Amino acid sequence: MPFSEMKIKTADGEADAWLFTPDSRPEPVEAGVIVYMDAFGLRPAMSEIGEILANAGYVTLIPDLFYRNAPYGPFDAKTAFKNKDTAKELRGIMSSTTQAMTISDTAAFLDTLEGEGAKSIGTVGYCMGGPRALNAAARYPDRIAAAASFHGGNLASDAEDSPHKAANKIKGRVYVGSAGVDKSFPPEQSAKLAQALREAEVDHIIENYVGMQHGWAVSDHDIYDAEGAKRAWKRLFTLFEEALH
Template sequence: MKQDIDIKTADGMAKAAVFRPDNGASAGSGVIFYMDAMGPRASLYEMAQRLADAGHIVLLPDLFYRFGAYGPFDGSAFGNPASRETIMTMLRGTTQQMTRNDSAAFLDALSAAGAKGPAGVVGYCMGGARALTAAAAYPDRIAAAASFHGGNLASEAEDSPHRLAADIKARVYVGAAGIDNSFPPEQSARLAEALRTGGVDHIIENYVGMSHGWTVPDHGVYDETGAERHWKRLLNLFDEALA
């Protein structure tokens, strides 16, 4: 069941959707779903509902709310030069620090929606780094964090999530695309070292043969077998860490 809401942040009003189980499952724990760069849309709503039906209250916020109305885009948007430029403008204009600050309001919105206990976070593409950053920023409120085909998780940038590893108390799962220029092997090794040195309970798993975006149904590189594997890993993480 999807419910549209508005969340007041320090910078304005963020549109978001709250999902509760449609299948009669009881929902106690909350999860923030950090979008990919194409923004909230039918395919992400489908994924959020599946996560809710596993027994969670799921919040899917529009991270690009500062730009007002846009799109709608889908997984093919990067193939259109005009759409790509619009998306990149919003991506460059929505910093990690902005989403980090917003995440306090997102966590409060989850609690207001009825979520109990520490939350989980999951992010895809650009959302992967934001999920890990949120886990570091709110260690007492986030117990599990997952990233799938997240880009630049251990880059040279000052706001790269790997620099925050020592602040993370959550269990972490990173599902890396086997073919992904935004998260090459050297970044995977750097992230693994940071998480291990920081004492973080974590798994980094390489999905061989999968391309960036393989989990999202409206992407041209969507792979059903790989997507189902991702669901098993994600649901298991939340079942164990949010129980």
């Protein structure tokens, strides 16, 4: 499976990114995926996600959303928020990397995938990447055919950039897999997001993974759950197979 490191020119600079290409590309549709990382940056667990998607036939791009703060880290998903110094650094980077920045950068990410031959593109985000994947679908409705979020937080908050407020701009299909109990996406937010998507007539599924904790789908988290991740992959492939082909 071909893999390459690249730099993507954005309006604010150059973002490091990883590109994963299938060994054999499916015909007639070339499908691509943008992966919006969680808070711990590019690392082996993100590479694993890229490899799985590429092995399933998707040209996959994983950009460094924190490139404006580079160099930073590295961060260990199991310990970063438990250590006072790394937690402070990480929270600072997260707060300074706004949704607006990522959505602006997404134009360049889409151009990159389209330059690789992708004619149909989906997005998927984990944790902080979840709302960005949905907001990208709202900002580029004619270029993103499907968007997925796994244990994404604040999908229907009071913030101006909350994804539910842009639901009426989404044209693609949406899948949201939420942790069973997650203070960053409580039941009231789930209900609010569902209402917004339904009123906007967006084809969507919001699914509650009972017993799973925030971060369960990424392999280097201390609460990673292999069975939950297997289920998440099954749902994601169903979404992409139906929406991108």
